[in-house]
Every structure is written in C-alpha cells, then in structure tokens.
Amino acid sequence: MYLFADDTKIFKVIKNSEDEEILQKDLITMGTWSDTWLLRMHPEKCKHMHIGKQQRRTVETPATYKLLGNDLARTDKEKDIGLIIDPELTFEYHISEKIKKANQIFGLLRRTFHFMDKKSFMLLYKSLVRTQLDYASAVWAPYKIKDIDRLEAVQRRATKSLPGMNNLSYPERLKILNLPTLSYRRIRGDMIELYKLTNNIYDEEASSFFKSMEGCGTPAQQQRKHKNDIPAAFQNIVTE
Template sequence: MGSGTSRQDLKVRAEEKDLGVIFDPTLKFSKHVGTISNKANRIVGLIKRTFDYMDEDMFRPLYKTLVRPHLEYANCVWSPFLQKDITAIEKVQRRATKMIPSFRELPYEMRLQRLNLPTLAYRRLRGDMIQVYKIMHGINDMSKSTLFEMKEVDKELRGHNLEYTRNLHV
C-alpha cells in the first residue's frame, strides 16, 4: 500500500454513493430506491401543502419538474429489477396523481391517461431503447461489439447490419 496506508486502515463499506446513486455490494439498489422514493414523496407532500387548489394544468409542470427528476435521475444505471423497488417508485406517482381532487377516485391508469403521463416503468423502458439506438448508431462513444453479439448478414437475403443475436451480458 502506498503513502503510509496499511491494510488495517482501510474500511469496508456496506454501500457507496457516487454521483447521487447509492451502490451496495449486491447491486440491487434497494437502498437507493428507498432514498429517492422518500425524497420524491417529501416533495409531493410539500406541493400538497403549498397549493390549496390543484388542477391538471398546475399538476403536470409541478410534477414533471419537481418530482419526476428525482425518480428518474441516472436510472439507466440503477434501473430496478426487483418488484418491491418497481412498486415503491411507481407508488410515488400513484400518490402524486391523487392530488387533483377530481382524480382521487379514478383508477391509476385512467389518471395517467387524463394527465397524458406514462408509467415510470414505461419511461425506463423507453430510455433503455433510446440508449440502445444511440449505441447501435454510433451516437454514444461505446463499441456495440462489447455489448451485443452482432448477427452475420447475408447481403442477398433480407436483413440489415444492425441485427444482433443476443446480449453478451446476460
């Protein structure tokens, strides 16, 4: 070890926060999801206490600018795969959409439709597809061969050079 640091001075950490994302040794991100859900719920509560009147036109920009960024920041890194984490994140949006008095009794899907908002799971999937597109078309500075196994294309048959057979990191 360099510069006078001994092995005894190093501490093992249960988690690490980097660029606002909490990493744990298992890479499940449940602690991160809990933290961002709590923060987003606090902001929903603040909006609820601040505004006596809430309609669709007021809700949409408030939610999109104050709440949703907390739920989506760097989600391509920590995208949840455990059902409990997916539910925790979506629960924030469920609660927020009930702030409009005329929407409280409507089912969640109907509230989203009326507000012209997608589910957060859909937004994560869409973001993943956009990222794949950028990688496949060379927009991101990443080699697609490190992430995808490309399919051999027979020029005489149908197909194109962006077909892949499977994900290498499964």
C-alpha cells in the same frame, strides 16, 4: 482510474491475493501522484467496497487497503454522482431513498400549494418529483415486482391528490393527464441508451459490448450465443 471533478475512483477485479497486492500498489502510485501535483487526498474520506457475491464477501477475509499510510474504511453503500451503490448492485437502498425523497418533495408541494390544478400539478410534478425517480434509471432500473410497484405507487398517490381524480382508476388518471407509467419511461430510457451504445453515439469502446448477431444460426441460437456479450442492464431489452 477515473476522475470526475473532485472524485476519484480506482478499481480492479480481485481473484487472488496477487490482485489485492496490485491494487494496493496502484493506491500507492495514486497517492504519490496526488502529492506530486499538490492535490493531496484525504484518506479519512476515502473508502473501499467489494462488489460481488455475498458468499465471497463473507467467507473470505476482506483485504485491508492503505492510502498515504492510512487504512481505508470498508463500506457497504456509497453515493456516487447521485447514485447509491451497494455491494450486490441490487440498488434497493437507492430505490428506497429515491422514493422517500420524491414523497417528501410532493408532500412539501401539497403543503405549499393549497390549490393545485392540472396545469400547476404537471409543471411541479414533472420538474421536482418525477426527476427524482428518473435520474440514471438505466443503471438501477428494478427487476423485482415489489420495487416496480413501490416506485409506481409514488405517481399513483400524486395523481390521486388532484381535485376530481380521487374516484378514477390509475389508468384513467394517466390518460387525463397524458402521463406514461414510470415503468414505461424506464423501458423507453433503456431503449434510447441501447440505441446510443450500438450506434457509436457514446464511443467505440462502449459499442464493443454489443456484437453483431447477423448470419449465425436461428434467432434463438443467436440470442443464446450472444446474451453473455450484452450488459445485464440491457439483456431484457435486447432478448425479449
């Protein structure tokens, strides 16, 4: 069970009906704990989600869980600390929402500031627009070209709106503004997170995901042997 402010999350790997029963018992224990400490939860605000392969979610009968005597609603997407989680962890809905929000904010800026020079653009864009596309990107960074292009299109349009930039290519605009591409920023962010994980900057449990590759075969053999030890979000950074 994880607690963050007034949010509570409980989870378990479900392989059979016995695992479902164990999770239900945990929910009962959690409900009792909340009552004991006068922090009663609201079952109508609580939901449950199965994260896994589509075939498993549709073929098998979904379990019904209860909290404090009330059935928990099933959901296919849920916002958690600013990140929209979906059952297959594709984050496509999250990406679409972030693109929509970033475009809305930049549209508001264009309507508010009738003239925007390079200095004011950089200040407003970096603080209000780009932050929408950067937040927690190490978790949801896209791997599909269509999603990468959709995200990059936000910065393409924004930089093109500046006076004198309309006829310049995207790389030329970035060079003048001294801006990196959004995909570069995501890769850089992944590398920073990877460094922190492998150097115990977070905690030893997080670092345990990454095992030493020293002294065990050729680089190619090491890569194949240890790829499964690396969280999927960082496999491209480590192996490429």
